Amino acid sequence: MYEERPARLDGAVLWTLTPRVGAPPVPVLPDGCMDVIWSDGRLFVAGPDTFAYVPEGAARRHTGIRFAPGDAPALLGVPASELRDRRVELGELWGGATARRLGERIAEASDPMAALDALALRRASDAPAPDLLLRAVVRRLRAGRPVAETAEAVGLGARQLHRRSLDAFGYGPKTLARILRLQRALALVRAGMPYAEAALAAGCVDQAHLARETRALAGTTPSAYASDWAKRETPQPSGSSTTA
Template structure:
């Protein structure tokens, strides 16, 4: 059973996914990165460009999902190095440092709160998130074109692409597609008809929505919602 709640870390979400025997749910691209805990393992989930099926059925997980573009500064690694990957934190940090965090989580009564505390500690020791990247996410999530957004932000196309790779793991056009997918899923899950969902989310038409969902989620929209 999956559950989430807002974190004390701005823009972040705390979540738990407890094994129920009903099968693992695919994790869909959302523009985010996560710090995750399961049975003594501390991992980082990089930004996805395709659906990810969690390994190890029957496992329970706790995690913190960072606001898009904020995790690389907290973790000290560019997002594109972790694209479509799940990596042990000990492979990114020193083994001793990762072990101290594992011990801290294991000793805590609630793993997800311990993860949140770790993230808050990191945030207090790093520079504040880049407001330009935050504004980029806002603009693209509103459905604005990448070129118009870049012009509004006063940043060149090459510079924007380079900064997006480091912050999000991919370029701004892919980020825009991922955010549009999430808008569409939210609308469809609320009961909005697919044709209306397509227009409101920013697709040309319903077939465009169907193609994008299949490419990014790996299955038709109806199957995706029926399995969700």
């Protein structure tokens, strides 16, 4: 079962996942986000994915905070590109002693989500404010605007936007645009829209284009994704949040 609620930190989401006994691991699709996750006494970071991630080992409970695209690097103190397609112990970024102390607080908390929320707020108080320009980039790409038009709209050259995107999102703006487009399309598929209509509404050229992108980024097909989704007892997350 998956549950989430808004975090107090702007744009962030708190979540928890308790897998069903005997259920296969749920593939985690790229979404442009990064998470700090608490699981089995560990605190680790799920970096930005470029391909579906399938958790290894036995299913177990995860609790995490998912940051809005581009926000996590300032809080974590490391460029997103260094964490791309990786799961990294928080101790590697903040030091073992700090990570152990934070882990102990979460382990002792009656509500691990609230403890992660407090951790993020404390960290944000000492970190730079979110980059409003990069948030504008995300809004435009999420709405399906072209990368070149987005760069011009925010006053950046193509190379500047690419460089800043690597630091903030872990990959260039074209990859982010593809990931956000796939997320739009699959959201429409989950809502019951026919595949061809979902493809066009999300910004794909046609249904075949959506099928290629789903295979390339999610390792499946739109129909298989919809079938797997329908079999789940409750909605599951579609982003980096359930990684371990």
